[in-house]
Amino acid sequence: MLTVAGSDSGGGAGIQADLKTMLALGVHGMSVVTAVTAQNSLGVQGAWELPVEAVRAQYRSVVDDIGVQAVKTGMLASVELVEAVAELIAGTDAPAVVDPVGISKHGDSLLAASALDSVRTKLLPAATLATPNLDEVAQLTGVRVESESDLREAAAAVLSYGPEWVLIKGGHLPGDAVDLLTDGTEEHWLRARRHDNRHTHGTGCTLASAIASQLAKGQSVPEAVAAAKEYVTGAIAAGFALGGGIGPVDHAWALRPQAGPGTPSA
Numbered sequence: 001m002l003t004v005a006g007s008d009s010g011g012g013a014g015i016q017a018d019l020k021t022m023l024a025l026g027v028h029g030m031s032v033v034t035a036v037t038a039q040n041s042l043g044v045q046g047a048w049e050l051p052v053e054a055v056r057a058q059y060r061s062v063v064d065d066i067g068v069q070a071v072k073t074g075m076l077a078s079v080e081l082v083e084a085v086a087e088l089i090a091g092t093d094a095p096a097v098v099d100p101v102g103i104s105k106h107g108d109s110l111l112a113a114s115a116l117d118s119v120r121t122k123l124l125p126a127a128t129l130a131t132p133n134l135d136e137v138a139q140l141t142g143v144r145v146e147s148e149s150d151l152r153e154a155a156a157a158v159l160s161y162g163p164e165w166v167l168i169k170g171g172h173l174p175g176d177a178v179d180l181l182t183d184g185t186e187e188h189w190l191r192a193r194r195h196d197n198r199h200t201h202g203t204g205c206t207l208a209s210a211i212a213s214q215l216a217k218g219q220s221v222p223e224a225v226a227a228a229k230e231y232v233t234g235a236i237a238a239g240f241a242l243g244g245g246i247g248p249v250d251h252a253w254a255l256r257p258q259a260g261p262g263t264p265s266a
């Protein structure tokens with residue numbers, strides 16, 4: 001499986017979260033790095049994009065020789081990278097999970113405002129599944145979700161840009177962690193108990209790469225999302241208290257059920 005995303009030096013989100021998730025779920029992980037961030041549990045201290053040429057070359061190297069069963073996209077940073085990646089995934093015969101990463105949990109921008117229109121008109125139409133969080137829904141569609149009852153309106157607004165499926169992540173709402181998956185016909189509500197654990201850095205990347213990993217194994221979109229929700233919920237429950245701020249989820253939780261949550265060493 002292939003992730004096209006930014007690097008998080010702290011290892012909680014981005015490429016690092018994606019590769020750990022793929023390993024935990026038993027698929028071969030490959031990566032196209034779009035940007036490098038200096039990032040830790042306190043926030044993003046710096047970000048540098050790679051040239052479009054470097055992103056295209058990484059993608060072609062992997063796809064033309066090894067092949068891919070599923071692609072996941074994350075931080076794309078700029079108009080140029082969004083448009084190049086949209087073209088690459090549209091030309092690849094594999095399901096694409098698009099996580100339209102806009103802003104980190106700490107409020108740091110990971111996408112230029114000027115790129116929003118390209119996300120709407122080029123990237124989302126190339127997606128098998130888009131997985132926006134509530135801030136990204138607001139940025140992309142103007143719909144402000146304040147409760148579970150607004151999730152349908154948000155899903156319809158995102159679907160109008162052309163992805164086959166959308167998963168609206170309600171993780172930022174109070175109460176249970178409820179997400180809505182729909183293709184405009186079928187509706188699947190995914191509900192998990194909210195874990196009162198502040199160490200949730202990387203939840204969105206982890207969920208999207210878990211979904212793509214399950215798609216790579218041949219599951220349908222609803223099956224892949226259900227399995228991925230279970231994986232991310234376990235990873236949040238076991239989250240690590242690393243650093244002085246918001247620590248990462250525990251990507252390896254399912255590999256060491258005996259160890260119990262929250263006992264890692266950096």
Ligand SMILES: Nc1ncnc2c1ncn2[C@@H]1O[C@H](COP(=O)(O)OP(=O)(O)O)[C@@H](O)[C@H]1O
Nearest residue numbers: 133169170171172177178193194195203204207
């Ligand atoms: N505290 C929590 N307990 C359980 N599940 C959560 C919690 N926070 C988020 N989730 C779930 O984690 C997944 C990622 O959602 P979210 O955190 O909203 O994404 P993002 O990282 O993109 O902001 C969703 O399935 C959401 O419901």
Ligand SMILES: Cc1ncc(COP(=O)(O)OP(=O)(O)O)c(N)n1
Nearest residue numbers: 006013014104105201202203204205
């Ligand atoms: C390099 C990089 N990519 C994406 C994100 C956002 O990740 P996400 O899973 O949404 O987690 P939070 O930032 O919300 O904790 C990132 N931070 N860095």
